[in-house]
Amino acid sequence: MTVHEIENKLIEGIAAITGRLPEEIAADRPFHDLGIDSLGFVEILVFIEKSFNLQLIAADLTRKDFENVRSLAAYIAGRQ
Amino acid sequence: MLHSRRKRYLSGSDWVINTLDQLMKRATCAGNMSQIVLPLAGRPDEERLRAALARLRERYPVLCGTVARDWKLAPYWKIPSRARPRDLLQITPLGAGGLAEACAQTANRPFPADAEHLAFHLFTAGDRSALALAFDHRLLDARGAEALLDLLSRSLDGEPLPEAPLFASSAELTRWGEKFRAGRNVNRRIIALAGNAPRALPLPAGTGRAYRYRLISCTPAESAAVTERAYREAGYLMESPFLLAVVTRSMHALHLARGTAGSSYLVPVTVDLRPGREPLQELFFNHVSYLFYQLPAALGADLPGLIDAIKIQMYEQIKSGFPADLARASLLMRIAPLPALGRLLYLPLEGKMASFAFAHLGRSGYRAATFMGTPAENLFHMPRVPVPPGIGFFCNSFNGRLNLTMAYLDGLLSEAEADLVEHGIGAELTGGAA
Numbered sequence: 027m028t029v030h031e032i033e034n035k036l037i038e039g040i041a042a043i044t045g046r047l048p049e050e051i052a053a054d055r056p057f058h059d060l061g062i063d064s065l066g067f068v069e070i071l072v073f074i075e076k077s078f079n080l081q082l083i084a085a086d087l088t089r090k091d092f093e094n095v096r097s098l099a100a101y102i103a104g105r106q
Numbered sequence: 107m108l109h110s111r112r113k114r115y116l117s118g119s120d121w122v123i124n125t126l127d128q129l130m131k132r133a134t135c136a137g138n139m140s141q142i143v144l145p146l147a148g149r150p151d152e153e154r155l156r157a158a159l160a161r162l163r164e165r166y167p168v169l170c171g172t173v174a175r176d177w178k179l180a181p182y183w184k185i186p187s188r189a190r191p192r193d194l195l196q197i198t199p200l201g202a203g204g205l206a207e208a209c210a211q212t213a214n215r216p217f218p219a220d221a222e223h224l225a226f227h228l229f230t231a232g233d234r235s236a237l238a239l240a241f242d243h244r245l246l247d248a249r250g251a252e253a254l255l256d257l258l259s260r261s262l263d264g265e266p267l268p269e270a271p272l273f274a275s276s277a278e279l280t281r282w283g284e285k286f287r288a289g290r291n292v293n294r295r296i297i298a299l300a301g302n303a304p305r306a307l308p309l310p311a312g313t314g315r316a317y318r319y320r321l322i323s324c325t326p327a328e329s330a331a332v333t334e335r336a337y338r339e340a341g342y343l344m345e346s347p348f349l350l351a352v353v354t355r356s357m358h359a360l361h362l363a364r365g366t367a368g369s370s371y372l373v374p375v376t377v378d379l380r381p382g383r384e385p386l387q388e389l390f391f392n393h394v395s396y397l398f399y400q401l402p403a404a405l406g407a408d409l410p411g412l413i414d415a416i417k418i419q420m421y422e423q424i425k426s427g428f429p430a431d432l433a434r435a436s437l438l439m440r441i442a443p444l445p446a447l448g449r450l451l452y453l454p455l456e457g458k459m460a461s462f463a464f465a466h467l468g469r470s471g472y473r474a475a476t477f478m479g480t481p482a483e484n485l486f487h488m489p490r491v492p493v494p495p496g497i498g499f500f501c502n503s504f505n506g507r508l509n510l511t512m513a514y515l516d517g518l519l520s521e522a523e524a525d526l527v528e529h530g531i532g533a534e535l536t537g538g539a540a
Contacts, residue, residue, distance in 0.1 A: 058343060061469060063343065063345075063469070064343055064346035064347060064466070064468075065346070065378070066343075067342070067344070068420050068421055075425070083417055083418060084414075084417075084418070087340075087342050088341070089342045092342040
């Protein structure tokens with residue numbers, strides 16, 4: 027999967043989790059700006075495991091890598 | 107699916123809340139209620155506020171509903187066609203005990219009738235004041251109560267109140283297989299939890315006791331530092347696991363001092379299940395479920411160890427769909443009469459249902475920074491925690507300020523023990539004693 031395809035898949039999943047429309051989720055908008063809290067973020071991590079077969083809960087979850095769709099997609103691409 | 111303004115079927119979560127309400131009325135001085143407090147840097151116009159509350163009550167007769175059962179035994183909220191007029195606002199000048207004492211009194215004051223679920227108090231002191239909204243959890247959960255206060259505030263700023271919602275609900279007397287499968291998953295989890303004796307504080311003897319409160323309120327700078335520390339030590343957006351770990355470590359110090367028996371801490375944590383699409387449909391009633399954490403007492407003093415255990419357990423429960431299963435499975439319990447259900451809830455862990463309760467509401471549903479043009483200095487919650495455990499911690503954020511309220515049944519802790527827990531948490535959140 028390309029980084030762009032990963033981004034689109036993430037946007038789809040995050041829209042479903044947050045009850046927002048996909049077009050409301052800009053790839054560079056921080057998740058905390060979207061009102062996502064710990065619970066929502068863990069739901070995103072579960073979505074990532076189901077979609078990309080990557081379990082990330084035990085990772086460092088640094089802000090740099092996990093703050094928005096763009097950085098998260100790059101992180102996932104690097105782990106595949 | 108029923109669409110009605112006069113009848114709204116209760117969900118499984120609503121029924122659990124009703125059961126806890128009955129247990130609490132039996133064991134303490136009031137039911138399953140809570141209170142939001144909004145300290146204000148000014149004094150709003152009392153008569154304008156009184157009139158707005160009368161309009162709110164008139165517009166939403168759901169505020170005066172009662173629980174009933176239909177012929178299939180499914181419980182529902184019976185909504186009158188009109189609300190009987192009643193003055194919802196009480197104005198009280200603050201006495202020598204100050205805001206903390208006045209708020210603790212109103213947080214523990216039962217509603218005057220079964221169809222009354224809200225009370226507003228305006229505490230005044232010179233040119234300052236505080237608005238307190240006491241609410242019945244059978245009608246509103248914490249986020250819903252904040253949203254109701256927001257609706258009131260916006261109406262006072264000139265926005266028209268939306269029409270009373272046409273409630274979409276269902277008796278949920280179909281798809282039993284799905285509910286029983288959810289029940290089986292929940293049952294497995296409860297059996298697993300029951301395998302480890304949780305540490306719990308013995309409830310004080312006697313009934314009719316009130317709750318006592320301690321509030322730790324961080325400044326915006328302290329709150330930002332807590333967030334940064336949570337991101338650093340627990341991970342991005344992991345404030346909830348961090349705060350729960352801080353509270354657990356402080357409770358561990360208390361249990362160590364008491365020499366309590368038991369090998370773990372069992373902590374129910376409220377989670378919000380709102381999909382966020384229909385704000386008014388989701389304003390009233392309960393849209394919550396629970397995660398259950400079992401934290402080994404051996405990790406009690408180890409903050410990184412607690413954080414890791416909480417994160418892993420949170421992940422596993424969400425991955426297995428436990429909160430949704432619990433909400434679905436609790437639909438099965440609605441046929442049971444409330445007293446029987448109360449006993450049923452008590453059985454699996456022999457009354458030691460939890461060590462303490464925890465909730466983290468995060469960002470506030472009250473969006474304004476003012477109320478009636480007066481700056482709102484803060485917004486915090488004062489819940490009455492179900493018994494057992496009779497002690498709980500509630501975190502919320504308002505305008506960049508983190509608040510943590512400790513609520514406990516009078517007599518459950520000594521003054522020195524409450525100080526110990528409060529200072530333990532305060533030292534972590536504010537960098538010093540609270």
